[in-house]
Amino acid sequence: MPVREDYKVRLDVFEGPLDLLLYLIKKDEVDIYNIPIEKITAQYMEYLNLMRMLDLNIAGEFIVMAATLMMIKSRMLLPVEERPELEDEEEDPRWDLVRQLIEYKKFKDIATRLQELEQYRENIFALAGPAIPPDADEPGLALQDVSIFDLITAFNEALKKARPEQIGEIHAERWTVADKIEFILGALRNQSQLVFSALFPANASRHEIICTFLALLELIRLRQVMAVQRERFGEIIIEAVPVSVASV
Amino acid sequence: MVELKAVLGALIFAAGRPLSIKEMRRCLVEVAENAGGETAAFKAVTERDIATVLEELTVELGRVGCGFALREVAGGFRFESVPECAPWMRHLLNCGKPSRLSRPALETLAIIAYRQPITRADIEAVRGVNVDHIIRLLMEMQLIKIVGRSDLPGRPFLYGTTRFFLEHFGLRDLKDLQEIEPAMLARREGMSRSGQCSTETTTNASTEEPADSGQQEVGKP
Numbered sequence: 001m002p003v004r005e006d007y008k009v010r011l012d013v014f015e016g017p018l019d020l021l022l023y024l025i026k027k028d029e030v031d032i033y034n035i036p037i038e039k040i041t042a043q044y045m046e047y048l049n050l051m052r053m054l055d056l057n058i059a060g061e062f063i064v065m066a067a068t069l070m071m072i073k074s075r076m077l078l079p080v081e082e083r084p085e086l087e088d089e090e091e092d093p094r095w096d097l098v099r100q101l102i103e104y105k106k107f108k109d110i111a112t113r114l115q116e117l118e119q120y121r122e123n124i125f126a127l128a129g130p131a132i133p134p135d136a137d138e139p140g141l142a143l144q145d146v147s148i149f150d151l152i153t154a155f156n157e158a159l160k161k162a163r164p165e166q167i168g169e170i171h172a173e174r175w176t177v178a179d180k181i182e183f184i185l186g187a188l189r190n191q192s193q194l195v196f197s198a199l200f201p202a203n204a205s206r207h208e209i210i211c212t213f214l215a216l217l218e219l220i221r222l223r224q225v226m227a228v229q230r231e232r233f234g235e236i237i238i239e240a241v242p243v244s245v246a247s248v
Numbered sequence: 249m250v251e252l253k254a255v256l257g258a259l260i261f262a263a264g265r266p267l268s269i270k271e272m273r274r275c276l277v278e279v280a281e282n283a284g285g286e287t288a289a290f291k292a293v294t295e296r297d298i299a300t301v302l303e304e305l306t307v308e309l310g311r312v313g314c315g316f317a318l319r320e321v322a323g324g325f326r327f328e329s330v331p332e333c334a335p336w337m338r339h340l341l342n343c344g345k346p347s348r349l350s351r352p353a354l355e356t357l358a359i360i361a362y363r364q365p366i367t368r369a370d371i372e373a374v375r376g377v378n379v380d381h382i383i384r385l386l387m388e389m390q391l392i393k394i395v396g397r398s399d400l401p402g403r404p405f406l407y408g409t410t411r412f413f414l415e416h417f418g419l420r421d422l423k424d425l426q427e428i429e430p431a432m433l434a435r436r437e438g439m440s441r442s443g444q445c446s447t448e449t450t451t452n453a454s455t456e457e458p459a460d461s462g463q464q465e466v467g468k469p
Contacts, residue, residue, distance in 0.1 A: 015352045016377030061377050104374055106429070110362070111354035113428045117417040118354075122346045123334030124418070126326050127264050178405065182397055222387040224394070241390070 017065030018104045020047060025101070032101060035094055037076055041069040072097060146227040146236055154196050154236050155213045162206045175208045180215035188225060188240040196227075196236035249286055252276075252293065253301050266324025266415070269295045269302070322414035323421055356382045357391060361413070361425055365395045365406035383407065391416060 024043050025032055048066060051058050075093035092098075187194055199212050216238065219225045228237050259275060260267050273295055280291035302325060306318045319328045329337055337343075349357065352375075359374050360366055371379050386392045395408035414421065 016375060018376035059377055065376070100374075100376070104376065107355050107358045107362070107374060108351075110358040110428055111351060114354050114358060114417055115349070115351075117419075118348060120331065121416065121418045122348075123331035124328045125334075125337050125341065126328045127261075178397075178403070181394065181405075185394060222384070223390050224387070 016059060017044075017062045018101060020044065020062070021065070021097075021101060022105055022108070032098060032105075035098065037069070037073050037094060041066075041073050044069055068097065146229050150229060150236060151213075151217070151227060155209075158197065158200050158209050158213070159206065161200070161204075162209050163203050175211045177211050177214045177218065180208075180212045181219060184212070184215055184219060184225065184238070188238070192240060194238045196238060199238065249289065252290065252297070253305055255290070256298065256301055257305060260318070260325050260327060263324075263326070266320075266322045266326045268324040269298050271324070272298055319418075320420050321418055322411050352377075353382050353385060357386060357409070357413075360386075360392055360407050361409050361422070362429070364408035366408075367398050367400070367404040367406055369404060371407075 021040070021044065024030075024040055024047075025035065028039070028043075030036060030040070045066060048058070048062060051062075072093045184194075184199065187199075199216065200209050204212075216225070216227075220227055223241060226239050226241060228239060229235070230237070255276065256272055259272055273293060276287075276290040276293050276298075280288045302318065309316070309318050315333050316327045316329045319326060321328070355375060356371060356379050359371050363370065363374075368379060368383060371383075383392070387394075390410055391413045392407050393410050394405045396406045397403045398406055409422070413419075419425065
């Protein structure tokens with residue numbers, strides 16, 4: 001019975017397999033330290049089938065967990081003498097999973113507490129410095145003063161100064177965007193401001209320049225740095241985001 | 249002669265962000281050294297002196313009932329409005345409905361807060377699902393940031409919480425997190441056992457308001 005293609009519902013209640021397991025454990029009022037593995041596995045599979053029937057988006061992790069549950073179940077069915085050698089002689093095959101569930105549950109409880117705090121704080125206001133409001137709906141580039149075209153212009157200038165590539169020369173790709181993200185953040189720890197052109201070393205290859213620029217765009221998008229211009233078409237300055245919102 | 253309390257109040261008022269006792273002291277000492285005269289009275293002020301005066305100020309402000317309190321948050325002190333006045337403030341400041349974090353985002357944030365610095369893979373190991381989109385969101389909201397890179401193969405990024413994280417949840421510093429955890433455990437135990445002394449922490453926990461008494465709450469460092 002195929003469901004219409006245009007409706008892809010995401011069941012956020014069970015974000016992951018651990019959520020589902022904790023839900024089942026709570027629902028059946030099961031003792032987490034003594035999980036009836038057969039029953040829980042059966043119910044888990046039942047829910048998995050229901051989700052498939054409804055054509056819900058099931059993360060791969062759900063399938064992996066199903067396999068894990070089966071494995072634990074089969075281990076539990078073996079007579080004790082035949083169980084595979086483990087480091088802890090008396091180790092219960094359920095133990096790893098239980099440990100994971102308990103830890104996850106602990107964080108869920110903490111999350112509830114954080115939620116209470118967050119809601120309490122919503123009603124409190126203070127004189128703020130240049131606080132940047134969270135813009136959860138629009139994760140676009142947060143450019144202040146500087147437009148994307150200014151940045152591309154500057155990038156173009158930097159590219160022109162790139163080391164010319166020899167035909168037939170093969171370069172090992174030394175730089176990754178992640179490396180350059182680290183580099184930019186590190187440089188800004190030492191000075192509060194950097195001139196755009198200072199981001200690119202003198203003899204940089206095209207590849208390095210491109211990586212650096214992509215890293216910069218990503219950091220701007222994630223609001224870790226900002227790009228400003230003192231005057232139209234002037235030099236672009238890269239700054240770390242102000243103290244009131246960044247950490248020390 | 250200006251009182252220490254007045255100077256501190258003025259500094260906190262003007263700062264526009266949480267001001268730490270260290271910063272206040274530095275200001276007092278530097279002015280005493282540069283300007284001299286009456287300001288020299290504060291040349292030898294200690295952090296303990298400042299803390300005492302701030303406690304007094306907190307209590308007095310609480311009694312006056314003028315709609316804002318002196319609170320300690322994100323490593324410093326700041327005047328903050330009282331939550332009861334929120335409806336009027338919201339209207340005046342033209343704030344829309346505040347956006348709240350989803351449960352998965354809060355859970356991820358909790359893991360990062362308690363385990364920082366931590367890699368994405370380790371976060372996923374606890375949650376059992378992919379956290380890519382949540383990490384992006386939390387970074388954009390400036391609640392977390394990249395704090396370094398792990399030495400493991402692939403050199404994945406390490407994440408940690410920001411000062412804004414502390415402000416957003418009204419925490420003084422990361423040590424406050426230590427209390428949330430035992431407090432949550434206590435709530436469960438408090439239900440089955442009576443006479444548990446930790447229950448007083450849990451009932452106050454949701455208000456989290458030291459301003460009335462000026463005293464530090466039970467269990468706070």
